[in-house]
Amino acid sequence: MIRLLLRDMALAVRAGGGFGLGLAFFLIVVVLVPFAVGPETAVLARIAPGVLWLGALLACLLSLDRIFALDWEDGSLDLLATAPLPLEGVVAAKAAAHWLTTGLPLTLAAPVLGVFLNLPAEGYGWLLLALAAGTPALSMIGAFGAALTVGLRRGGLLLSLLVLPLYVPTLIFGAEVSRRGAEGLALATPLAMLGGITAGTLALLPFAAAAALRVNLR
């Protein structure tokens, strides 16, 4: 499982695409927002947590179809399915690799981009915490979506249609934590909900994703 994790990370970093592209996309989305809504710092400070969350979510979406698609095409997914490691473990390892190469860099980059959006000083720590707690759920839900659509030729657009509604609870609680953190309000409840959703997702969705993969590999 560790081996698979390291292999996927090496592929993601070396094979061009996924790794740097997601970060660049995140940067561009955040840079475009002031052009769209105007440069007043008060407005930007108010919408900064939400924009950062939305940007991170879309950047995460970009690389989802790569989770299984490449292994599906060259047949290594069949080998992984017959390996002694249960398919649920394969899914978990691949989701973890996706998070380490997408979610984690996005989380670390978010405070830097927060500067562009005039995020209030109190907000940085909470934004970091909220993204760190929420992005694993994004990767895991995305892995489930990718498992559903792996056999399709034009799965990319369908993947976003399937996955984005599933992102709603994570987005709501994650953005709420970041917003309350920036405004200095109490945020224990949304933070607990965010953590709960991530934990539940990580515990249960590998089974659903593995079931979908088995159907697709039939």
Added chain:
Amino acid sequence: MSLWEYANPARFMATTARAVPVLGGAAALCLLVGLVWGFFFTPEDYRQGSTVKIIYLHVPAALMAINAWLMMLVASLVWLIRRHHVSALAAKAAAPVGVTMTLIALFTGAVWGQPMWGTWWAWDPRLTSFLILFLFYLGYMALWAAIDDPDTAADLTGVLCLVGSVFAVLSRYAVNFWNQGLHQGASLSLDAEENVADVFYYPLLVAIAGFVLLFVALVLLRTRTEIRLRRLHALRLRERAA
């Protein structure tokens, strides 16, 4: 005699051929009585005026939008556990009906909200969760449409329906947390002390019965169409093989 006998497509087709006209007729009758009674023979509300009458479309449609998803969930479970093809096709057949009900509820709500709340749309928890439900329906139908092999499609949409149900409930509670409500509370609960007044209540019940019957009739009709399509496909394959 058990429900499982209808897992046999031939038995299903034979029974529904007789049931669909009856159900459709009953649905038309109930809808006619409920809507005419509701629209023309009930008093106007002292605050809402005549706009209150949209309740006879809005409430039953909203009810069926949720129940259609529940029915799809049950049908998907039956397919995943017992592998009855009719069940998978029924789930497929119910999705477009459910999405139409969702749209009717959203549209009538907007039409009513404009004069009453002064806005077509508000990011109220109920409204928002219906919009999310609409997105779930779209994703579900898109996945059915995207996969060629019928059994694979049934399996994958079944899994999506299970996961989607959990996330739909999660989203419902998340939006409750996220924004305060503008929508009025439930007015039809069996355990509530104060419900909607009797004069509105009875035509509403008839309209709800009409919508339930309409839903059942439409789903059966669409399931029959799906079964015929499947037969046609099998016949074509056999012809090509011969």
